[in-house]
Amino acid sequence: MIEFNRFVLENGLRVLVHEDNSTPMAVVNVLYDVGARDENPEKTGFAHLFEHLMFGGSKNIPDYDEPLQRAGGENNAYTTEDVTNYYCQLPAKNIETAFWLESDRMLSLAFSKKSLEVQRKVVCEEFKEHYINKPYGDMWHKMRALAYQVHPYRWLTIGKELSHIEQVQLDEVKAFFFKHYRPVNAILVVAGNVTTEQVKQLAEKWFGDIPMGEKYVRHLPAEPTQTAPRSLEVTADVPLHAIMKTWHMAGRLEQGYYVADLITEILGGGSSSRLYQTLVKEQQLFSDIQCYQLGSIDPGLVTIQGKLVKGVTMQQAEAGINAVIQQIVEQPVSETELTKIKNRTESVIVFEDMALMNRAGSLAYYELLGNAQLMNEELSRFQAVTTADLQQGAAAIFNPNNVNTLYYYSQHL
């Protein structure tokens, strides 16, 4: 049970406080309700590039990192398709420095030309490092474009192509900031050796006078129900054939989300999971295989991907996957297997909550979903799933019209 207090400033900034006096540290986490899904399709990668620019100096503070490090703190940030999250950890005694830094960059960035020029290059190198200069690095680019036709999940957070990042202009950066980085679109979480009273006073002092801004309301096109299977064949300079299959699933707040997550656990969680045991160990069709779901807020994807053992054909590999899927659709999961994945899920949650930083990040995320208390209800939602739910869920997800397949051939085989 993660305890917290919550209050809202007049400018709409939501503030959550999680007191933990067993640590000398404090975490300040600021989440902005904007991610890659909010981008213009012609200017993808923008939200993530923008995250880099948040470290390029703000209105009154030329450098974000230096004063934080001087106070004994460290920080980082990440952008997903749904949100942008900034967090720092420092000795609780010096917590006011974090308020000073975070409030100034919420007030206004410096919008430095030099920072934009440099970070465009840095992000292009990041793009190359993770998606170009790596075998199989473009699989998700291709899969997203195949599985989503209208929803902005059809591109990756890093962006569709390098040129989108290279072309970003300073006036677009400013417009994006004043549209999305306003108190009314942000959530502040403070965790660690602090008191709620102290946080109230500091939040008022540093964030209270920042103009509220306009509440951003998103109108994203919903992905229509897929009515026929889709596939794409690619040949690349990789040593082994690979396959990736995805199926549309429920959104983050639906009961179906919990069902889908447990299904991926049964199929791909751990060395006793079905896909690993059947296809890697018994049939030896794959040298590795994974099953997971994306965890996105809007309806995401259940994914199975693996690399084929040399000599195995794409048809054999796919038939192997299909047989495992057919089994989970046709036969109920045993109570023992359900208990196993529920225990695994409980364990994941408990281990995750050990780190102060994770607790702060989760509180912000669940607040964004609508209610921070959801964080404490997660486990019971998983525990409520029955074997009948699983079978029904599997049938819906693994509907043959709902599948997208990427056949990724090695040019050397």
Next chain:
Amino acid sequence: MINRKQQPHITDPIHLPLQLPAAETFTLSNGVQVYAVKAGAQEVVQLELVFDAGNWYEQKNIVAASTNFLLKNGTRHKTAFQLNEQVEMYGAYLNRACYFERASVSLHSLSKFLPQLLPLLVEVLSESVFPEEEIHIYRQNMQQRLSVNLKKPDFVANRLIDAYVFGEQHPYGKYSHLSDYDALTRNEILQFFQQYYQNGQCTVFIAGNLPNNIEALLNHSIGQLPLNGTALVKPEYSIQPAAQKKYFVLNDDNGVQAAIRLALPFPNRHHPDFLKAQLLNTVLGGYFGSRLMSNIREDKGYTYGIHSYIQAFQQQSVWMVSTEAGRQVSEAAIEETYKEMLKLQQQPIDEAELSLVKNFLIGTLLGDIDGPFHIIERWKNYVLNNMPMNYFDITVQNIKSTTAEELQQLAKKYLNPENFYELQVV
């Protein structure tokens, strides 16, 4: 009105109290030493058994790593599947890892399930059988994994640079080839298992919310194993560094980035320069505000990240600079790195930067000893490397007292570009 230009008052972290919580220690009936940290609000436990079973002890390449990897793949009574299913039934994780001198087997679980899991751990350590079929699957899959990794410039660079510094025959410098997997036999694995695990040298580290009867629990399980009998003879290896210092490897014609590694042989943890060099390394490339990051990422935009670190090994360490930079700018990135080294030789670090780095390091240490798993990690490091038991205090004291002059002297002594091995892999 608040003054937004002025940083609020801070307490310099070097003045904050900083103490590593103690570890309890006791000896099991078979002589195995246990270090335990009982702390934390969550009902979880981490148990790690460390064996003298690294690749230092193998007669043939990859035998140590393969034995360690295959520990979970079947015992006299259970198949790999049954074993994994039981562990996962409790929501637990049974992991293993193999290093140069040491190898470990670790268990993460909810505290309530520890008593049920210990017998499984004992079974793995006493009755593993390494079935031929499991070895066959392992061989095939590892060869495939290696063939994919060999397409990654960073993977190739990491292997080669260690080979240049230590020599390919040395445990720190050797690496796996596809043919090593073909040559691997079950008999070699069984022998290695018997000598270095079943009858091996073991130390136990446990942390978390431990049951009150933890000593008895461990005594009735791990304490019954035939461990820590005859002391091991540690083989000796001489380091044979390459004569050539500069390398360029073309791994992929179409590569858009170069993996860059610059490496300098450096003394081990017991050398008097070691701790101060950690401080100098932080200034050079050990944190986000470092000289290398500020220049090569934040000013020039040549890379997504550039880091320096001292890889502390028992016999000899290596001081490494590592980055992936655009192919067109990789030479420039190397040149700028050397410039930063020379700057550290030519000018003392000014007071503002030095105090910042000290505060940053102390703040990080404070965060690093937060929670039982982090605390035991420190103790493990000290115990396994024969460091004095007040090493944490020595480290803290050292950060506080090091001067800019000392760091400049160290830079002159070590950060000489001509002494670095230099490798680019495209």
